[in-house]
Amino acid sequence: MEDKWSSCSCFILLLFQHVSVSRPENYEVLGPSDPVVVAAGEDVVLPCFLKPNISAVDLEVRWFRKDFTEYVYLYQNAKNISTNQIPSYKDRASLFPDELKKGNVSLKLKGVQSSDSGRYKCFVQSPESHDDWSINVIIMGTQSVISIERDGGRGISFMYELKSWYPDAEVTWLDSEGQNLKTEYSETHRSGDGSLSLRGRVIVQERDNNRFTSRVLQKQLGLLREEVVEISGEMFHHAYPWKVAFWCLLSAFALTVMAFLISCKKMKRKNAQLQETRARLNTTKARLSTMEARLSTSEVQLWQTEARFSTTEVQLRQTEARLSTTEAQLRQTEARLTDKEAQLSQMQDHISKILDFEVNLKNAVDVTLDPDTAKPELIISENGKEVTYRGNNQNLSSNPLGLNDFGFYDLRFDLYRLGVLGKEGFTSGRHYWEVMVGKKTEWALGVVGVTDGKEYESSWGIGLSQGRYQAFSKHCMNLYVNKEPEKVGIFVDYGERQVSFYNVGAKSYIYSFFDLEFKEELYPFFIPPLKRDEDNLAPLIITPVQDPE
Template sequence: MTVEWLRLEEITSSVHLYRDLQDRYEDQTQSYRGRTSLFKEELQKGNASLKLSPVRVSDEGKYKCLIEDKSWYDDIIVHIMVEAQGSHPVITMESYDNSGGVNLVCESRGWKPVPEVLWLNRDGVPLPAQDTQIHRETEGFSVKRRITVHDYSNSNGFNCKLQQKHHIKETKVIINSKVFDAWKWDVGISVSACLITVGAIITAAICYKKASELEKVKEYAELLRQRVEEEFIMKKLFTEDVTVDPDTAHPELRVSADGKEVNREDTRQNLFETPERFIVDPCAVGKQSFSLVRFYYEVQVRGKTGWTLGVMTESVNRKKGIICTPKDGVWTVGLWGNQYLANAGPSVPLTLREKVEKVGVFVDYEEGVVSFYDVENRSHIYSFT
């Protein structure tokens, strides 16, 4: 008996083949390896169902099952629809606007189909918001929706709800009125000065400004820290696993078997030449290349006395010396001696409070931004825009 499952796309691909009492994986499409099986005990009963696990959004499509046994043959076409529940929504404070409000952004990824994104007040009443931004990615859709909120006295709780037919995910944020007051404070002093003409009262307002200046700075610093941390957590939702491709590594670089560590040797190794290998500068790149709207990965640099890391375009010539600047298709930061630098052309010295042990790299094609983070401290290092 032969049982074969095929994916019917522009190019037909082999999903699973069972022949002569054995599963045959020689020609199986790479993306299905380790995820398919038949119910062997059910074959003699006429059940040739395919088990596909874990299911991916990219598995959605048209499949054909072919069964052949001696002189008998039959086939059937099956349409698979995949529904995926995405990540928990993350709310970040983006900026203030001229109306005195705060811009909040709700983001999530990995949904299929696209969920409805709602902003609600703490009583569950829908609030007006900007149109939802939707991006198709390899494993579903990412969504983003902004809202501008103002000081609603005792109603400063805001909910972002994402809902499908069978799934709902929700995140709540509470904005203390001090957030609004800190921004409105200078405007309030100016208005008071215009409306009140009594000199003693104006003097009192100036004294109040001096007395509360330190508290205002502290509040702003805390808000800024919270915003950076929230942004960092949100970007980790787009994490991709990256391993170094040894076939690209310069002969002075030794790549570990798992592709997770790179060390520079004192002498050049005798390596076979490949079109992808760097031969001038001691560089290597990951096996993975990305065309996603956004992606994030992390690199461990603990114990390293010198390093450079980041992203580059595929068009960079690996057989010549590399110029590490954005205009040449390279966005990197690094450590030389005891100095952290951003290779912005010219280099920008970076002042960091603590030694970096793990670097997070976030790329947003849509916004044209490459950002670097200190993972352990959840702090921002530098961004190319």
């Protein structure tokens, strides 16, 4: 009873672990729909979360701009990948490692710059699914710097300077009634880091209400910032230096208060985010408690299911035995079908080759041996149709033709010392001729490419040596010949780049070279047997081609 309880407890623990670490195949990546606005030089967090709140520790998290392969930050295989990271974000972009297991994939940027403005995309991928969310970031510039000075008899002049990263910022001065004031001059300067600075000067005269407004408009997104400057009437009559300094200090104080209010607003926003995160954590804890209760209830059901599984296992074993028998029968049937298909394929191939052979007979040409290419050891008949060897073969090796099994073979060596070429060369068309080899135990036939300098280049042929039939070009390959040929047919199709060999007596196919590169003029070549025994005394004979019956 204790062993059974122990095995059940282990099974429950494994089930609990599976439920704890599993994640749904589908999830959503969510973030803010409104742009994230931040002042230049400050840090910013681009919020992004997974729904449901699954762990992102084993997922791929990629933040990028326009190019997917050049990223702002890449988290992959549980670590940061910096191979193709955009250099300007190195050491400035990061995630929150402790928050990944809660589904928080937010990006933190330190010291934002003008180049950081624009759209960012958060891409999260698992083996089963992927999703993304886009966030627009707007970089706010610094506050305006305004100086006040007396301008002779024309009134008071405002010298202003706006350091901003607005790509299309526009400055307008208004009086207390909302009327535009004429700008004395204005200029725009873009620094090396891409920031935009606006400078200008406005001259105003005394009014009933000496209240003036500086308005900065970012036209692309409709962002508006206003600053109000009030001047007492005495300044228009007595523009003493200490008063000018006083108003400058007052403006600076107003800017400081405004910056403090912005900081308070940011702190309030962060506190709200922290409270939201705590609420999500409490919700997760409640869900875990509910799951524990369900597992306790499932314990009884597992005991009942175990008995049903035992019965099902016996039935499965019986079914597997029947399936094994059926599979063996299917394999035997497939083997028989494969053999039948192979036999049918051989028959079709043999019939095709015989038909090709009879068609090739219509391309017969008259081939004559060229005595100028023969060595003194060879005897050429007067009609140029026969060649035999008359030399002494005592110094020849046991393999006089130099053929070997699938090894490198240079036919030019044997042609120079043993062979003879035909007079007729081919540079186009189809050509067929036949050669009587009889019962000889060694010979070689085929074609060779000859350059303008009478040099032998590529060659293709078949031959018999040491009881083996072989095809050779740059390498040798053993051939299976069902019936030994006494007369060999050679067919050359220059246009189709093909050289084929046939057993004329059996009207059967021997071997073909396909997809060849014919760069030179092709000549037939003949290498007679070098042995002088009874089987090899007769010459190689070029015979007339008989028309098919």
